[in-house]
Amino acid sequence: MLKFLAIGVLRDRSRSFFPILIISAGVMLTVLFYSWINGYTIMLIEENARFETGHVKIITRAYNDMIDQKPFDLGLMNVSEKIRTLSNEYPQMHWQPRIYFGGLLDLPDETGETLSQGEVFGFGVDLFSDSFEQDLLNLKEAISNGNLPTKQGEILISQEIAEKLGVNINDKITIIGSTMYGSMAMHNFTVAGMVRFGVQAMDRGAVVVDISDVRTFLDMEDSASEILGFLPVYDEETTLKIAASFNEIYNDETDEFSEVMLPLKKQGQMEFLLKTLDERMGMFIFIFIFVMSLVLWNSGLMNGIRRYGEIGVRLAIGESKGHIYRSLILESFLVGIVATIIGTAIGLGFSYFLQYNGIDISSMMKDAKVIMSSTMRAQVTPASYYIGFIPGVIASVIGALFSGIGIYKRNTAQLFKELET
Numbered sequence: 410m411l412k413f414l415a416i417g418v419l420r421d422r423s424r425s426f427f428p429i430l431i432i433s434a435g436v437m438l439t440v441l442f443y444s445w446i447n448g449y450t451i452m453l454i455e456e457n458a459r460f461e462t463g464h465v466k467i468i469t470r471a472y473n474d475m476i477d478q479k480p481f482d483l484g485l486m487n488v489s490e491k492i493r494t495l496s497n498e499y500p501q502m503h504w505q506p507r508i509y510f511g512g513l514l515d516l517p518d519e520t521g522e523t524l525s526q527g528e529v530f531g532f533g534v535d536l537f538s539d540s541f542e543q544d545l546l547n548l549k550e551a552i553s554n555g556n557l558p559t560k561q562g563e564i565l566i567s568q569e570i571a572e573k574l575g576v577n578i579n580d581k582i583t584i585i586g587s588t589m590y591g592s593m594a595m596h597n598f599t600v601a602g603m604v605r606f607g608v609q610a611m612d613r614g615a616v617v618v619d620i621s622d623v624r625t626f627l628d629m630e631d632s633a634s635e636i637l638g639f640l641p642v643y644d645e646e647t648t649l650k651i652a653a654s655f656n657e658i659y660n661d662e663t664d665e666f667s668e669v670m671l672p673l674k675k676q677g678q679m680e681f682l683l684k685t686l687d688e689r690m691g692m693f694i695f696i697f698i699f700v701m702s703l704v705l706w707n708s709g710l711m712n713g714i715r716r717y718g719e720i721g722v723r724l725a726i727g728e729s730k731g732h733i734y735r736s737l738i739l740e741s742f743l744v745g746i747v748a749t750i751i752g753t754a755i756g757l758g759f760s761y762f763l764q765y766n767g768i769d770i771s772s773m774m775k776d777a778k779v780i781m782s783s784t785m786r787a788q789v790t791p792a793s794y795y796i797g798f799i800p801g802v803i804a805s806v807i808g809a810l811f812s813g814i815g816i817y818k819r820n821t822a823q824l825f826k827e828l829e830t
Contacts, residue, residue: 428741429748432805435700436752436797437759441787442693443796444760448788450686454643454673456608459545460532462676463637464648465502467491467655471665472634479509481627482589484634485668491636499651502640505542506633508533508623512586514566514616516574525574529566531584531616533623533633545639548604548617554578555602558619563601565617571603578602584616588628596626638670648672694800738809745805746798753797763787 458464468476472483485491485506492504514529534542536558543549548557553568555578564584566576576582580600588594598618606612624630640647652672661667674680767786 428744428805428808429751432745432748432801433752433755435804436749436801437756439694439800440753440756440793440797441759441763443690444756444787444789444793445763445785446686446690446693447790447793448764448786450683451788452786453679453682457677457679458639458643458673459547460606460608460611462671462673462679463505463635464640464643464673465638465652465655466671466673466676467495467636467638467668468634468671469666470660470662470669473669473671474665479511479634481508481510481629481632481634482591483666484508484589484629484632485636486632488631488633488636491668495636495638499638499655501647502638502651503541505535505545505637505639506620506635507637508620508627508629508632508634510586510623510627510634512584514570514574514576515583515585516576516580517583527570527574527614529570529584529614529616531618531623533618533620536617536619537621546617547606551604551606553603553605555600558601561619561622562597562599563619564598564622565602565604566600567612567615568603568605569612570614570616571600576600576603584626586627588626589632590628592628594626594628596622598622643673645672645674649674694796738806741805741809742802745802748805749798749801752801753794756797757789757793760787760789760793764789 467485469483469485472480475483488506492506495502495504508531510531510533512529512531513526515526516524518524532546534546536542543557548565552565554571555565558565564582566582570576578600581597582600583595583597586594604615604617606615618626620633624632638651649672652670652675655668655670659668659670674683763785764787
């Protein structure tokens, strides 16, 4: 039966061409949209993790209450010992201390007088003990001019702020800020290079300094704003379990300087954003199933009119209405499978193109404050290969279920009169 219907679908193109065209287009858009949303989600997680949240973040309770202000004076102390303990308790994660600070960048002339000044926000990261932070922040790829720091006292500044203030490679600059204890602090640095991260919120005024220099500058010996933890590959469930176990041991609600661990999903607006993206994907698939079902329903009604005589003959020779109805549903299932394969192949082609090339949206992000790459890319995953079967096959079958009901309205008493005419 299945082989017979397949041959009929292939030979009678007028029966299958329009449904295949409609379903293929819908499946293509579903696969492309799914890969696009998936790419956006992965990009959102990766960019926020490496610059801001980590996969998990350890801070003090007092720091957490003012986390938007990055108050490093409420940060963590005895960081080296804490990291050794964390490495023993959670060896699956890599732990890195970070210091976030703001300040005023001052560019002096030959006589020491100020040429230009601008506000900057800084990252104190480990640049020399290992290459983890360099790889995590993609510093080698981000270098637009100059080189990475090779010794203490060297700094990287964003290309945008360098152009704005007229800073050149090897210039001596001064960062003015305040120490952990509230007193005024000034520290001289040599510009080793300029960076362009491709993230507008970072490129507007970020500076990157080795954490040992920042500790000296801000009087934060063996201290840090935060400790970030990274899994080899991000897994939401794992981060939630690790955070829950850590907080059960170390989080003391009566001590404002006790430590609390925040998983990526629970930081800022990440939970809302990730949940919204999942809901939008489900809504998109539902809409395509609904719209394509309506179109295929009408298509089935039109085909039913065209095949009116065929169905009449089949009923006249003794084939039951139920058997005809089931054969039409099976036929629509075959059409859905064929169309889904075609639509998936085309959708994957476009998705792979956008995965490797991406679309530059930097012109839309000039005033963006969120950490998000200026190049949007799709991301093809194993689910991209089968996600299209959900709307493709279901819509085709639903369309046949409704349009095929007309079979039961045929009056066999009029069949011979119809055949005579």
